Amino acid sequence: MSQETTPARTFDFETGEVLLLDKPLTWTSFDVVRKVKNTLRIKKIGHAGTLDPLATGLLILCTGKKTKQIDLIQAQEKEYTGTFRLGQTTPSFDLETPVDAELPYAHLTPEQLQAAALAFTGLIQQTPPLYSAVKINGERAYEVARRGDTAEIKSKEVTIKEFELTGIALPDVHFRVVCTKGTYIRSLARDFGQHLGCGAHLTRLVRTRxxxxxxEDALTLETLEALRPPRPEGETGRPARQPKPRRPEQRAGLEYFQASSAPTDSDPADSAS
Structure with a gap:
């Protein structure tokens, strides 16, 4: 039953809960863990599988004794929906970095696209993005990338159980993927574009399962606020502090995304605000 639609349910976070969250865009998985830990005053908490800052959707948090289930949950298959944009590549394979190459794509047929999806179904070799949390000599790969350095990342075997093209509106291709642990959908975008000879990058990603x-059974962070426990009786509150503005785009290295998605003077959304 949905956690979102059962407000009368009581949670015992200290004993242990498996908490489903719908991660907001630009938040890192650590951002969400810290927010939940501080909001609900939980001592022991962790997430069962990272989501990139530019991905949204299901993030599972385990609290208390349920943190012992993290490895078991992480090992389960994942389902994603999203969009690849053909004809353009980026160093991060997504919108975190600007386009670095453009290639023709208009000649591609639906049959060629379907054949490419079939080519990446099953057991495949995949190289994680340099803009990822993979460790290189004890350092996160994205730290190397954001310095402007390069490094070699070893490929690994992953399984794409299902790769369905749910819509084609070139240059955009919408998809649904079911895959095993450790699969990078950004790398799948890169490889899909290379296979077609036109390049591609990921523009939207939602983890659905x-x-x-x-x-659909997940809580939003706004709903989570309503679960904040009252202060223990007799405990005096700390003096109120001016909250610092949250800047996830800086911690996540999303300066380009932040700048490119900012409204302009001619943007209707800007004038309506």
Whole structure:
């Protein structure tokens, strides 16, 4: 039953809960863990599978004794929906970095696209992006990338159980993927574009499922605020502090995304605000 639609349910976070969250855009998985930990005053908490800052959807948090289930949950298959943009590549394989090459794509047929999806179904070799949390000599790969350095990342075997093209509106291709742990959908975008000879990058990604856990059953962070426990009786509150503005785009290295998505003077959304 949906956690979102059962407000009368009581949670015992200290004993242990498996908490489903719908991660907001630009938040890192650590941002969400810290927010939940501080909001609900939980001592022991961790997430069962990272989501990139530019991905949204299901993020599973385990608290208390349920943190012992993290490895088990992480090992389950994942389902994603999203969009690849053909004809353009970026160093990060997504919108975190600007386009660095453009190639023709208009000649591609739906049959060629379907054949490319079939080519990446099953057991495949995949190289994680340099803009990722993979460790290189004890350092996160994205730290190397954001310095402007390069490094070699070893490929690994992953399984794409299902790769369905749900819509084609060139240059955009919409998809649904079911895959095993450790699969990078950004790398799948890169490889899909290379296979077609036109390049591609990921412009949208939603994690819809981990095992039997589904995003439609997840809580939003706004709903989570209502679960904040009262202060223990007799405990005096700390003096109020001016909250610092949250800047996830800086911690996540999303300066380009932040700048490119900012409204302009001619943007209707800007004039309506």
């Amino acid at each position: 981990i095992g039997e856990y589904r995003v």
